[in-house]
Structure formats: C-alpha cells, structure tokens
Amino acid sequence: MTRRYFFSKLFQALLTILIILVMNYFLFRVMPGDPVSMLVRNPRMSPEATQRVTEMFGLDKPWYQQFGIYMANLATGNLGTSFIYKKPVGGIILERFLATMLLTVAAEVLAILGGVLLGILAAWKRGKRMDVAALGFALVTYAMPTFWLGILMVALFAVTLRWFPTSGMLTPALSLAGFWQRLPDMLWHLVLPGVTLALVLMGEYALIMRNSLVDVLTEDYITTARAKGAPEGRILRRHALPNAMIPMVTLIALNLGFTITGALQVETVFSWPGLGRLMYDALAGRDYPLLQGIFLITAIAVVGANFLSDLTYRFLDPRVKE
Amino acid sequence: MATLQGRQTTWSLFRANRMGMAGLILFLFFVLVAVFGPILWPYDPMEFGSPADALQPPSAAHWLGTDDMGRDVLRGLIAGSRVSLVVGILATVVSMSVGAFVGLVAGYLGKGVDAVLMRFTDVFLVLPWLPLMLILAALLGASLWNIILVIGLTGWAGTARLVRAQALAVKERPFVERARALGASRWGIMGRHVLPNVFPLIFANTILIVAVSILSETTLSFLGMGDSTRPSWGMMLHFAFASGAISNGAYWFLVPPGLCVLLVVLAFTFMGYALDEVLNPKLRRR
Amino acid sequence: MPLLDVQDLHASFVIRQGTVRAVDGVSFTLEEGESLGLVGESGCGKTTAALSLLRLLPPNGRIDSGKILYQGRDVLTFNAEEVRRFRWKEISIIFQGAMNALNPVQRVGDQIAEAIRLHQPISQKEAGKQAQALLERVELEGRRINDYPHEFSGGQRQRVMIAMALACRPRIVIGDEPTTALDVMVQAQIFELVESLRKELGMAMILITHDLSVLGDTCDRAAVMYAGQIVEIGPIEILFQSPCHPYARCLLRSFPRLQGPRSMADSIPGTPPNLIEVPPGCRFHPRCQEVMAICSREQPLLLERGPRHNVACHLYGKGIDDA
Numbered sequence: 001m002t003r004r005y006f007f008s009k010l011f012q013a014l015l016t017i018l019i020i021l022v023m024n025y026f027l028f029r030v031m032p033g034d035p036v037s038m039l040v041r042n043p044r045m046s047p048e049a050t051q052r053v054t055e056m057f058g059l060d061k062p063w064y065q066q067f068g069i070y071m072a073n074l075a076t077g078n079l080g081t082s083f084i085y086k087k088p089v090g091g092i093i094l095e096r097f098l099a100t101m102l103l104t105v106a107a108e109v110l111a112i113l114g115g116v117l118l119g120i121l122a123a124w125k126r127g128k129r130m131d132v133a134a135l136g137f138a139l140v141t142y143a144m145p146t147f148w149l150g151i152l153m154v155a156l157f158a159v160t161l162r163w164f165p166t167s168g169m170l171t172p173a174l175s176l177a178g179f180w181q182r183l184p185d186m187l188w189h190l191v192l193p194g195v196t197l198a199l200v201l202m203g204e205y206a207l208i209m210r211n212s213l214v215d216v217l218t219e220d221y222i223t224t225a226r227a228k229g230a231p232e233g234r235i236l237r238r239h240a241l242p243n244a245m246i247p248m249v250t251l252i253a254l255n256l257g258f259t260i261t262g263a264l265q266v267e268t269v270f271s272w273p274g275l276g277r278l279m280y281d282a283l284a285g286r287d288y289p290l291l292q293g294i295f296l297i298t299a300i301a302v303v304g305a306n307f308l309s310d311l312t313y314r315f316l317d318p319r320v321k322e
Numbered sequence: 323m324a325t326l327q328g329r330q331t332t333w334s335l336f337r338a339n340r341m342g343m344a345g346l347i348l349f350l351f352f353v354l355v356a357v358f359g360p361i362l363w364p365y366d367p368m369e370f371g372s373p374a375d376a377l378q379p380p381s382a383a384h385w386l387g388t389d390d391m392g393r394d395v396l397r398g399l400i401a402g403s404r405v406s407l408v409v410g411i412l413a414t415v416v417s418m419s420v421g422a423f424v425g426l427v428a429g430y431l432g433k434g435v436d437a438v439l440m441r442f443t444d445v446f447l448v449l450p451w452l453p454l455m456l457i458l459a460a461l462l463g464a465s466l467w468n469i470i471l472v473i474g475l476t477g478w479a480g481t482a483r484l485v486r487a488q489a490l491a492v493k494e495r496p497f498v499e500r501a502r503a504l505g506a507s508r509w510g511i512m513g514r515h516v517l518p519n520v521f522p523l524i525f526a527n528t529i530l531i532v533a534v535s536i537l538s539e540t541t542l543s544f545l546g547m548g549d550s551t552r553p554s555w556g557m558m559l560h561f562a563f564a565s566g567a568i569s570n571g572a573y574w575f576l577v578p579p580g581l582c583v584l585l586v587v588l589a590f591t592f593m594g595y596a597l598d599e600v601l602n603p604k605l606r607r608r
Numbered sequence: 609m610p611l612l613d614v615q616d617l618h619a620s621f622v623i624r625q626g627t628v629r630a631v632d633g634v635s636f637t638l639e640e641g642e643s644l645g646l647v648g649e650s651g652c653g654k655t656t657a658a659l660s661l662l663r664l665l666p667p668n669g670r671i672d673s674g675k676i677l678y679q680g681r682d683v684l685t686f687n688a689e690e691v692r693r694f695r696w697k698e699i700s701i702i703f704q705g706a707m708n709a710l711n712p713v714q715r716v717g718d719q720i721a722e723a724i725r726l727h728q729p730i731s732q733k734e735a736g737k738q739a740q741a742l743l744e745r746v747e748l749e750g751r752r753i754n755d756y757p758h759e760f761s762g763g764q765r766q767r768v769m770i771a772m773a774l775a776c777r778p779r780i781v782i783g784d785e786p787t788t789a790l791d792v793m794v795q796a797q798i799f800e801l802v803e804s805l806r807k808e809l810g811m812a813m814i815l816i817t818h819d820l821s822v823l824g825d826t827c828d829r830a831a832v833m834y835a836g837q838i839v840e841i842g843p844i845e846i847l848f849q850s851p852c853h854p855y856a857r858c859l860l861r862s863f864p865r866l867q868g869p870r871s872m873a874d875s876i877p878g879t880p881p882n883l884i885e886v887p888p889g890c891r892f893h894p895r896c897q898e899v900m901a902i903c904s905r906e907q908p909l910l911l912e913r914g915p916r917h918n919v920a921c922h923l924y925g926k927g928i929d930d931a
Binding site for chain 2 (some may be wrong): 015016019020023027139140142143144145146147148151152154155159160166254256257258260261264265268269279280283284286288291292294295298299302303306
C-alpha cells in the first residue's frame with residue numbers, strides 16, 4: 001500500500017479525534033449544569049480545594065485559554081481526578097482497560113468465528129431451514145437488550161445450574177495465587193460474559209457473511225473456477241471466501257462502537273472489572289471526570305481500531321483506490 | 323405524490339409480506355395494551371406491598387408474581403408498555419428531525435457545508451453511543467424527557483446520511499430546477515419540494531429507528547437513568563438487577579420485561595424491513 | 609469417430625414463470641482441429657448448449673436428456689470426480705467479458721497456475737513458470753503474472769483468459785462471445801491470436817458469436833440456432849453463399865463482410881417464441897416468409913442436405929411437394 005493511502009487515513013483518524021476532543025470539552029463547559037463550576041460553588045468545598053480546581057481548570061481565564069489548558073492537560077495524559085476514587089482518572093482507566101480488552105477481544109474472536117461459520121452454512125443452504133434459522137437467530141439477538149441476555153445467562157447458568165461463577169474476573173481466594181493457577185480460573189469467569197457478548201455480535205456477522213457469500217457465489221469467476229475443474233471445497237476456500245470476507249472487515253470496524261456498548265453492558269451485569277463496570281459506578285456517583293475520561297478513551301480506541309481496519313482492508317482487497 | 327392508486331398498491335403489497343404483517347399485529351397488540359391497559363388495570367408504582375410479598379413467584383393473585391417491592395409484575399409490565407413505547411417514539415421524532423435537517427441541508431447545499439456536516443456525522447456514526455448517552459444523561463439529570471432528548475441527540479447520524487443521499491438525488495430532478503428558476507429561496511425549496519420527496523423513502527428507516535430508540539431507552543433506564551415514578555420495562559430490569567432478583571432466581575421478574583422489549587423491537591424491525599422492501603423495490607429478494 | 613458427438617441434447621432451467629426449454633433437441637458433431645461457429649439471436653440457447661458440454665449449468669438448470677459423446681464416452685454419465693478431471697483438460701472455455709471471469713483478489717499468474725495444477729501434479733514454482741510462458745504466448749509480459757486482474761485492460765484480460773484456457777492443452781476450446789465487449793481493433797488482434805494458437809496446438813473450437821465477419825474468418829463450419837434448436841448446420845462456404853433455411857438466409861446471405869459486425873436480430877420482423885410454452889410446429893413459422901400449412905403442425909427434423917450439411921425445414925423435407 002502506498003504512503004499516500006496510509007497518511008490520508010491517518011489524517012482522517014486524527015481529525016476525527018480532534019473533533020471528539022473538542023466535543024468532549026464543550027460537553028463539560030457549555031452544558032447546563034456544568035459540573036466544574038457547580039463544584040466550585042459547592043459550599044462544602046474548602047477554599048484551598050476551590051482554589052486548586054480553579055487553577056487546574058483555569059476557570060478564571062477566558063474560554064480559549066481554558067481550552068488551551070484542557071488540550072495541554074490531555075497531551076500530558078492528565079484526564080482529571082476522579083471524584084469517587086480521588087485518584088487520577090488516567091490511572092484508573094488504565095487499570096481497567098486490560099480487563100475490557102480481554103473480554104472484547106475474546107468475544108469478537110468467538111463472534112467472528114461463529115458468525116462466519118453460520119453465514120457460510122446459511123449461504124450454502126440458501127432458502128432452506130438452516131438459512132431461515134440463521135436469519136431468525138440474527139434478528140432475535142439484535143432485538144434483545146444485551147444486558148438482558150446477560151441477566152438471563154447469569155440466572156440460568158450461574159445461579160440455577162451453578163456451572164459458572166456469577167460475577168467478577170477471579171475467585172477472591174485466588175487473588176494471591178500464581179499466574180498458572182489464576183489463568184484457568186479467569187478463563188472460567190470469562191465464559192459467560194464472553195459468550196453473551198459474542199452472541200449479540202454473532203447474529204449480525206452471520207447475516208452479513210451470508211449475504212456477502214450469496215452475492216459472491218453468483219459471480220462469474222466462481223463459474224470459471226468450476227470450469228477449471230476445481231472441487232467445491234477449493235472454490236469455497238480459495239475463491240468465494242476471500243472475496244466474501246472483505247465486507248466483513250469493514251463491518252467489524254464500523255461495529256466497534258456497538259461492540260464497546262455491548263461490552264459495557266455485559267461488564268455491568270457480570271461485575272467484570274473493566275471500563276463498563278467503572279462507568280456504571282461513575283454514573284451512579286456522578287463522577288464527571290471519570291465519565292469524561294472513559295468516553296474519551298473508548299472513542300479514541302474506536303477511531304484507532306477503524307484506522308487499523310482501513311489498513312487491513314487495503315491489504316485484503318487490491319482493488320481499493322488510493 | 324401518492325395517488326389513491328399508489329396508496330392502495332402499497333398497502334396490498336405490505337399485506338402480502340408475512341414478516342411485515344407479523345410485525346404489525348405485534349405492534350397493534352402492544353399499542354392496545356399501552357393505551358387501554360393502564361386504564362383497565364391501574365398501576366401506582368408508589369404503592370408498595372409489604373416486604374413479605376416481595377419477589378413472590380406467580381400465583382392466582384399475581385399472575386406473574388411480584389417484584390422487589392411486592393408490586394404486581396404484570397401490572398408493572400402493562401404500565402411500562404406505555405412508557406417504553408412513548409419514549410421510544412418521541413425519541414425517534416427528535417432524532418429523525420435532527421437527522422433529516424442535517425441531511426437535507428448537507429445534501430441540498432452541498433460543497434463546503436456538506437463536507438463539514440458529513441465529517442461531523444461520520445464522527446457520530448463511529449462513536450460508541452452508550453458512553454456518550456450516559457454522560458449527557460448524567461449531566462442533564464435522570465428523567466424521561468432527558469432520556470428522550472439524549473437518545474435523539476445521539477442517534478441522528480444514520481438518518482442524516484440517508485436523507486443526504488436522497489436529497490442529492492432529488493435536487494437534480496426537473497421540478498426542483500424549475501422552482502429554482504422561478505426564484506424560490508433555498509429554504510423554501512428544501513422545505514416544500516425536496517423534503518416531501520425524501521420523506522417516503524426514509525419512512526421505513528424511521529420505523530427501524532424506533533426499534534433502536536426503544537432499545538436505547540431500555541438500556542439507559544437499566545443503568546439507572548430512568549424515572550422511578552414512571553417505570554419503563556428497562557426500569558423494571560434495573561430494579562430487578564439492583565435488588566438481587568438474579569441470585570433469588572426470580573425469573574418471573576427477570577424475563578417478562580426483557581421479553582416485552584424483544585417482541586416490540588422485533589415488531590418494529592419486521593415492519594421496517596417489510597416497508598423497505600415494499601417502498602424501495604430496488605431491494606432484491608435474496 | 610468424431611471428437612465430439614452431441615446427440616439430441618435437451619437442457620432447461622427453472623425460473624419463476626416456469627421452465628425454460630433452452631436447448632431442445634440439439635445435435636452436432638465436431639472433428640479434431642475443426643472450428644464450428646454457433647450463431648443465433650440472444651436467448652436462442654447457444655450459451656446453454658456450450659455450458660452443458662462442461663456440465664456447468666447454474667443451480668436452476670439441468671440437462672434433461674441426450675448424449676454428449678467425447679471420444680466415444682458420454683460426458684453425461686461421468687461421476688463428479690470424472691467431470692472435474694474432464695473439465696479444462698479436455699474442453700476449456702473462454703468466457704464473455706473477462707471483467708468478472710477472473711478472481712479479483714487473486715494474482716493472474718496464480719489463477720493460470722491453478723488451472724495447470726488442478727490437472728497435473730507439478731510444483732507451484734513449475735506451474736508459475738508455465739504460467740509466465742503462457743502469458744508471453746498471448747503477447748503479454750511474463751512478469752505480469754504477479755498483477756491483479758484490475759490492472760489489465762479489457763483486451764489484456766481477455767488474453768489472460770485465453771492463456772488460462774490453453775494452459776492444459778485441451779482438445780476443444782469454447783469461445784463464448786469472447787470479444788463482444790471489446791473494440792474492433794482489439795477484437796481483430798484477439799482473433800488472430802486465437803487462430804494462430806489453435807492451429808499451432810491443433811485444437812478444435814466452438815465459437816459462439818453474434819459477429820458474422822468473425823464467423824466467416826475463423827470457422828470451418830457453422831450451426832445456426834433458433835429458439836433452442838439448430839435449424840441449419842454446414843460448411844461455412846455453403847452457409848454464406850447458399851443457405852437453405854429461411855432464417856439462415858435472412859441472416860447470412862446478403863451480408864457484406866466489409867462493413868464489419870452487425871447485430872442480426874433487427875433485420876427480421878417479429879420476436880422469438882416463448883421458450884416456456886413452446887408453440888407447436890416449426891419454431892420459426894410465425895416469422896417465416898415461406899411458411900406452409902404443415903409448418904404450424906409439425907416440427908421439421910434436421911435432415912441431411914449435402915455432405916455434413918443438415919437443415920431442419922419443411923421446404924427441404926417431406927412437405928416439399930406443396931411448394
């Protein structure tokens with residue numbers, strides 16, 4: 001791929017991030033009930049604390065300078081201090097970030113595998129029961145609230161059947177144990193939340209895969225491959241799938257916002273110690289710096305992932321114009 | 323634009339579509355429940371039962387058991403239908419208005435305005451909607467009107483894109499050029515000529531947006547941003563979760579609210595897809 | 609024994625409105641090294657007949673009856689594995705519009721090599737070398753084996769298709785309107801290339817075409833198809849100078865080659881029949897200038913008129929006394 005493509009996509013990504021930063025700033029300065037100024041007017045705050053907050057946010061300076069301070073703060077990774085935890089927001093988010101990544105990646109992998117397989121089956125048996133069943137599955141998982149699915153999973157598999165733990169990432173008793181003892185335990189905890197999130201994503205992936213494959217199978221080059229004497233298996237693997245998978249990459253990237261949203265809900269229900277649970281607690285405690293930080297980080301993560309997928313797409317489809 | 327002939331054909335086409343009809347029947351069922359239910363079986367969420375009545379399994383007195391406060395789950399469901407549907411529809415109105423406005427302006431005015439608005443729209447499309455909505459909801463405070471506003475202000479991007487595409491196509495048509503030649507103002511043209519022609523094509527999309535809005539409201543309420551004096555289905559699930567209904571195995575409280583959401587969303591989704599097939603015949607049958 | 613002997617082939621496909629009898633009793637033979645042209649209006653069944661030879665009909669199509677004898681063996685009785693081995697190695701096909709006939713995400717060299725390796729146990733490297741040589745044979749640069757289809761022009765892509773079609777040295781090559789999408793200059797070059805390669809490798813060819821000038825230049829014999837049947841088949845000289853069947857006459861006789869290709873359909877009034885509900889009698893009789901009473905009742909059989917020249921018309925058959 002050429003440098004021009006790379007830099008053009010990079011520029012777009014950075015521009016998007018800039019817009020997000022600006023949005024984030026205005027959210028908290030311009031909205032009614034601006035928490036920062038409310039905080040400052042809080043009579044229970046000591047004069048020193050008020051002074052500190054005023055200094056930190058530059059509340060006594062004109063708005064463009066405040067914005068400058070905001071950007072400077074961001075550049076140094078200063079996302080403010082959490083009201084609840086009294087620690088820098090950046091640090092808290094970093095701690096929880098890995099847990100969310102673990103859940104999201106595991107679920108995505110499962111969803112992609114499942115979705116692709118289901119999509120292939122549905123396309124192959126187009127119009128028949130398998131196809132209708134797959135479509136039905138996709139519709140139903142799309143229509144149900146993610147957290148509700150999580151609730152049902154916990155109730156059924158953890159509480160009633162007792163096959164899996166009800167919450168958390170680790171059994172508390174093992175928190176001081178060695179890595180190799182913690183790993184299987186963590187995987188055991190990962191199953192329910194991971195499967196829940198995967199199910200929600202899988203439906204749409206299966207649908208897109210199916211439609212994409214159905215389209216590809218009507219293309220002329222499939223007939224050519226058959227005319228050459230290629231067996232059906234090879235046609236699927238070497239000709240149909242590589243072409244059909246291309247829209248999937250775009251879809252996965254576009255869907256990342258939805259994936260994050262799903263992960264947040266799942267974490268809340270399963271008390272998975274990631275950003276989602278953090279968000280739930282921050283919301284309950286009206287911890288604005290924390291909320292703001294989570295929004296920023298997740299938004300930037302999505303933009304970053306989209307950027308990566310743009311690069312991958314170019315790698316998969318040599319026809320993409322530059 | 324829709325002649326009597328045209329309207330008849332649309333309806334008969336829709337009627338032939340099984341998915342659409344299934345959706346319509348479900349939709350009508352819930353509308354009836356929402357409109358007449360609370361009148362026939364009034365529900366006062368402030369009327370708590372005694373603690374001993376909390377989380378009781380289904381019985382003759384309470385067909386779907388009781389919730390964490392000893393209230394009848396079925397009555398809560400019926401009352402909740404009104405809240406969930408109304409909030410979903412109003413939120414859609416807001417998001418469609420914003421989206422249509424942005425799309426119309428961008429599509430019709432083109433060039434610089436279009437570029438800026440579309441970049442903005444793209445950002446909104448990419449953003450994870452839940453964190454954004456939660457922040458807005460937290461800032462504005464927990465209430466149903468705020469939820470409506472919040473959902474509307476975050477969900478407009480898809481509609482904007484759709485409307486813009488249609489506006490681009492419509493603005494090239496002869497009758498628009500004639501209006502321009504006659505000296506009509508830009509806003510006049512957009513309002514009186516472009517908009518009415520764009521509308522039928524985005525109607526199907528509107529139905530689908532209602533489905534999304536209802537899901538959004540449910541999620542926001544579950545996370546605590548709803549109104550406890552007027553509990554929606556999402557709010558019921560919030561109470562269920564917070565009160566430990568899960569560990570108590572109170573399926574009668576956990577399953578029905580979510581199931582209702584599922585069915586209503588399916589109803590709107592079916593209708594939306596069916597309408598899309600009927601109104602946009604370019605969509606091939608796969 | 610002829611190389612290819614098609615006997616009374618019937619093929620149809622199912623659409624919403626009914627079953628289309630696309631090929632309704634087609635018979636012809638093909639000798640080694642001979643080139644046969646298949647001409648007719650769109651929808652007359654030429655492509656379906658050709659695809660049937662390779663058993664490549666789409667999912668809604670099927671071969672209803674008949675025999676396709678290749679070197680004496682009936683292709684229609686082959687099992688799946690035999691069909692796969694037969695395809696491309698014995699008969700290959702150059703599709704119309706190589707725009708979509710080549711896999712867009714696979715390198716051109718790999719696609720040609722694939723054709724080779726499906727029928728010969730050789731290494732990837734060796735197949736790659738052969739692919740390179742083939743590209744050079746069709747007057748493209750050998751190093752372009754690493755290019756993707758979209759990096760070639762339309763004419764170049766067709767050359768790639770030709771290279772691929774020849775990769776296994778088949779006995780018969782089918783050309784399904786291989787140059788329809790190209791401009792006249794490129795068309796001429798492509799045909800020159802195909803002809804020289806064909807003579808060099810001793811391949812027979814079945815050429816489906818609209819273009820009568822090409823027909824005249826490249827084919828030894830021609831078969832005129834109408835509504836799923838062959839109405840006349842014979843040596844090219846006879847067909848051009850004194851065609852017998854009224855339909856063939858309209859198409860072929862008064863055609864001056866100098867003026868380049870011309871679509872055939874516009875000069876004959878009327879439209880081809882509905883192939884779902886086929887009218888009785890001769891298919892062409894509603895549009896025929898020399899129609900007789902018997903034509904609306906009985907279908908004419910394909911009868912011999914001269915050496916390797918057959919016509920299906922009552923004018924030359926039993927009812928000739930009425931003329």
